[in-house]
Amino acid sequence: MRISTVTMFESGLTAMNRQQGKLMHVDQQLASGRRVVNPSDDPQAASRAVNVSQSMAVSQQYADARISTGNALAQEESVLNSVSDGIASAKTLIIQASSDTLSDADRASVATELKGIYENLLGLANTTNGNGTYLFGGYKDDAPPFVKESGGVAYKGDLGVREQQVDSSRKMPVGDSGVAIFERVHNGAGYVATAGTNNGSVTFTGPTRVDAADSGYGDGYAISFADNAGTLEYTVTNTSTGSTVPGKAGVEYTPGETLSFGGLSITLEGTPVAGDTISMAKAEDQSIFSTLESAIAALDAPAETATEKAARRNTLSTVSRELDNSLDNVLTVRASVGARLNELDVLDSVGGNRSLNYESTLSDLVDLDYGRAITDYKIRQVGLQAAQKVFTEIQGMSLFDRL
Structure with a gap:
C-alpha cells in the first residue's frame, strides 16, 4: 500500500496532538486537585458528586440557621436573666416594705425604687434585636409590644412565635411571646x-x-x-x-x-x-406590671387607721405571692430557652459529623490521587516526547536524499 507524505505528516501530527491532549488533561487534574475535571471523565462519579454537593449546601443552610437562632435565643436568655433579677429585687423590696418599723415616708421611698424596676422591666419587655425588631412581639415585631395606657400596660403584640428550620426534621421557636413571659404564670403555680x-x-x-x-x-x-x-x-x-x-x-x-x-x-x-x-x-394569668402597679399604689398611699394598714399589708402579701409566681414563670421560660440552646449544640455536633461525611464522600468521588497523577503526567510527557521524536525522524525520510 502506498503511503503519501501528506498522510505521514497528518498521522504524526495527530499522534502528537493526542499525546499533548492527554498531557494537558493530567495537567488540569494536578492544577485543580480533582480527578473528575469534566463530567465525561467519570459520569457516574460526577452525578453522585452533584447530589452530595447539594446535600452539603442544604446542611450549610441549616448550620447558618442554627447560628442565627442561637444568637436570638442567647439574647433572649440574657434579657430573661435581667427580668428575673428585677422581679427578685422587687420581691426583696416588698418584704422590706412589709415591716412595721417603716414609716410612710420610708415606704414611699421603696415605692420609688419599685417604679424604677417597673420602668426597667417595661424596657426589657420592649427589647429589640440587632435588626431593630422587637423580641417579644410575636409576628408583629415592628412596634413596641408593651404600651402604657391609662389603665396600665397593655400588650399590643402578636401571640405567635417565629420558628426557624434548624435541621431537616426540626423547626425550632426562635423566641417567646411577651404574653407567655410577662402576663402568665406557670401551670404549677x-x-x-x-x-x-x-x-x-x-x-x-x-x-x-x-x-x-x-x-x-x-x-x-x-x-x-x-x-x-x-x-x-x-x-x-x-x-x-x-x-x-x-x-x-x-x-x-x-x-x-x-x-x-x-x-x-x-x-x-x-x-x-x-x-x-x-x-x-x-393563681391565674397575672401581668407583672399590674402586680407592681398594685404594690406602688399601696406604698404611695399613707395608712393611718388599722383598716388602711391591714389593707396595705394584705395587698403586699398578695403582691409577694404574685411576684413569686411571675418569677417561677420567667425561670420556666428561661429553662425552655436553655433547653433549646442545648439542643442547638447537639444539632451542631450532628450536623458537623454529617458535613464531614459529605466531604469524605465527595473527596472519594472527585479528588485526585496525586501520586498516581504525577506518574501519569510523567508517562504522558514521555509519550509526547516520543511522538515528537518519531515525527522528526519521519519528516527527514525522503527519496530526494538518495539522489
Whole structure:
C-alpha cells in the first residue's frame, strides 16, 4: 500500500496532538486537585458528586440557621436573666416594705425604687434585636409590644412565635411571646389570697399547700365573716361548687388562728368586721406590671387607721405571692430557652459529623490521587516526547536524499 507524505505528516501530527491532549488533561487534574475535571471523565462519579454537593449546601443552610437562632435565643436568655433579677429585687423590696418599723415616708421611698424596676422591666419587655425588631412581639415585631395606657400596660403584640428550620426534621421557636413571659404564670403555680374591700383589720399569711391530694385542692374558696349575737364567726365556702366546707360554717373566729381546708392552710390575724371577705384561688394569668402597679399604689398611699394598714399589708402579701409566681414563670421560660440552646449544640455536633461525611464522600468521588497523577503526567510527557521524536525522524525520510 502506498503511503503519501501528506498522510505521514497528518498521522504524526495527530499522534502528537493526542499525546499533548492527554498531557494537558493530567495537567488540569494536578492544577485543580480533582480527578473528575469534566463530567465525561467519570459520569457516574460526577452525578453522585452533584447530589452530595447539594446535600452539603442544604446542611450549610441549616448550620447558618442554627447560628442565627442561637444568637436570638442567647439574647433572649440574657434579657430573661435581667427580668428575673428585677422581679427578685422587687420581691426583696416588698418584704422590706412589709415591716412595721417603716414609716410612710420610708415606704414611699421603696415605692420609688419599685417604679424604677417597673420602668426597667417595661424596657426589657420592649427589647429589640440587632435588626431593630422587637423580641417579644410575636409576628408583629415592628412596634413596641408593651404600651402604657391609662389603665396600665397593655400588650399590643402578636401571640405567635417565629420558628426557624434548624435541621431537616426540626423547626425550632426562635423566641417567646411577651404574653407567655410577662402576663402568665406557670401551670404549677399555687394559690393566691386576696382581701376584699374590708372594713376591719384582718390580715392573712399564706395560703400554704398542705395536701395536694385532697379532693378539694384546686377549687376556689372564700372566707366570710359575720356577727352572730355579738360573736364574730367565719364561714368557708367552696366557690367552685357553691357549697359550704364541712365543719367551717359559723365557726367562732380567734385572731392568730390557722384554718385548714381543701388541702390548704391560711393564718388570720387582726379583727375583721361583719361582711369582710378573703378569697383564695389557684393563681391565674397575672401581668407583672399590674402586680407592681398594685404594690406602688399601696406604698404611695399613707395608712393611718388599722383598716388602711391591714389593707396595705394584705395587698403586699398578695403582691409577694404574685411576684413569686411571675418569677417561677420567667425561670420556666428561661429553662425552655436553655433547653433549646442545648439542643442547638447537639444539632451542631450532628450536623458537623454529617458535613464531614459529605466531604469524605465527595473527596472519594472527585479528588485526585496525586501520586498516581504525577506518574501519569510523567508517562504522558514521555509519550509526547516520543511522538515528537518519531515525527522528526519521519519528516527527514525522503527519496530526494538518495539522489
